[in-house]
Amino acid sequence: MTTSSTTGITTVDLRAPGQLLAALPHLIGFRPADSVLAVVHSGSSASRVGCVLRADLPEPGHETGFALQLEQPLLAGEPGGVTIAVVGGDPPEQGTGPPYATLVGALTAVLGERGIPLVHALWVPEIREGARWRCYDEPGCGGRLPDPDSSVMAAVSAHAGLVTFASREEMAEQLAPDDEPALSRRAALLDVAVDLLGVTAEPGPALLGRAFTAVRAALARAARGELTFSDQEIAELAIALELADVRDACLATALPPGGPRAATAERLWLALVRATPKPERAQVASLLAYSAYVRGDGPLAGMAVERALEAHPDHVLAGLLARALAHAMPPAKLAKLGGTCDASALWGPEDEEEPPTRGSPPCGPG
Template sequence: MTTSSTTGVTSVDLRTPGQLLAALPHLVGFLPVDSLVAVVHNGASANRVGCVLRADLPPPGAELELAHRLRTPLLAGEPAGVTVVVVGGTGARQEAGPPYAEFVDLVTSMLGELGIPLVHALWVPKIHTGQRWRCYDEPDCGGRLPDPASSVLAAVSAHAGLVTYASREAMEEQLAPDDDVVLARRAALLDAAVDAFATTPGSRGTSAGKAFAVVRTALVRAARGELGFSDQEIAELALALTVTEVRDACLALALPPGGARATTAERLWLVLVRATPEPERAEAASLLAYSAYVRGDGPLAGMAITKALDAHPGHVLAGLLSQALGHSMPPDRLAKLGGTCDAAPLWGPDDDGAPPPTRGSPACGPG
């Protein structure tokens, strides 16, 4: 199989069920527990890993609802086949075989109705070295899991700077906001910054030129690994990201997905999601969601979208991203949004850390 990495397309052998199961934490982004995972295979020979879907195992009576929820995202992935995996569910295990067998049969039937071949139906109690995995449809099919941390995909992910979290909760924790007292202090500074900046119509209190300069300087610092910002700098950055021209240029920074500039920008957005008070937090959270989405990190994108809409329920970009995720829009299609924008006012053609000259950015993206 092949899977995308931030350095391009890297060939990783996932042909055996054990190898595929050991790769799940790196494909999902965190260690799945009590989960249904659907791995979409693409290509004429179903020899490429496409999208990977994960959901909590359904409680009794909710199996059909979850199966229906999987239909749209599975079809959006243009599958040549699907591997269905149940991780955990041992509380519902029956001696006759792996747990959730009826649910797996339901999902398999749905795949058949959609004309999607089933590649494997697998169960493993947890993703851990030496755990015994089994097949649902072949009693003698099974094996033991290799070390997930020592796999080729683990090495590829680490080299690309991707973090595999111990749990979904651990992934979400990275978006936890700073202390309320600190956020209140920054909110007051943000209000003061609105009056301090020169105003232009529609820019919510700061000129585009000054806003570009603020974000550009922060990106240069982030590229050097300097991600500590004062309260005043956080306030100025939060205000700058509300400028439509700046926000659009920031979208372009996500391309190419997983590239050096995209990674630097995403680290900055992550810092700002934690550091920025509401409702301005929605700006950085939306940019983080877009960057994560176009590089294929659906879980992080979904968490960032939630943060954005919690901070600002009517935020236009967050709302559009939420719809795209809900309809399983392929990342390459969503990347076209950033492709119509110009990142040059934020980052020039050279990565030497020198700020490029300020110039206008064509309008793009939602207003």
């Protein structure tokens, strides 16, 4: 099976079930636990990993409804085949099959009704070196996991500069807000600034010019690795991003996905998600979610959407992205939104070196 990057195609052999299980953390960005994952294989021979859908294990008795909820996201990946992997549960007793067989049966039935081949159905208690894995549908099929941190997939991810987190919770910590006193200071500054600047739905040229200048300067600093801003700067950036023209230009910074400009902008949005108070946090969290989504990072996109809707439950862009994630809209289709916008007002001269991106995008929020 292969994974792709902006630097070309890197072939990683994941045909062995143990190798595929060990690669899961690097495919989704964190080590899954108590999870069910559907690895969508693309291509006529189902020889490529197209995307990976992850969800928490359902409560007993809810397996059929859970499988039906996953049907549409799975179909959106246009699968040539699917591998189901269950991570969690106690090891089976001698002579019995792996746990969560009812869940696997429900998922297999949904796939069968749609004519989608089941490539493998696998179980492992946790993703760690030496963990014993089993097959659901092949007696005697099983083995022990290789070290996930020493695999070829781990090396490819590390070379690409991608971080694989120890857990979903650790990944979510990236978005943890700054301390409350700092956020309160910035909220007060925002209240004063909005009144002084007279921010309206149709801002004048002076305000727009100032807003573009603030975001352009912040992007330039982010490109140099400078991601610490004063309270005043954060307030100015929050106001700038609320302006529709500036927001649209910022959406366009996500393209091409994984390029140097997109990576710079995403680092800035990530820093500002932590630094910006409610409800303005929703705007920058939505920009982060969009950038992550179009480059195939479903888990980060889902977490950013959650942050956005916590900050502003009626935020329009966040709601759009939440629906896109729920229906597993292909990233390339969503990228058309940013493609209608122009980011040229935000950039100066820049190094054109293209960093790699995570190759096999998750299908949904993870």
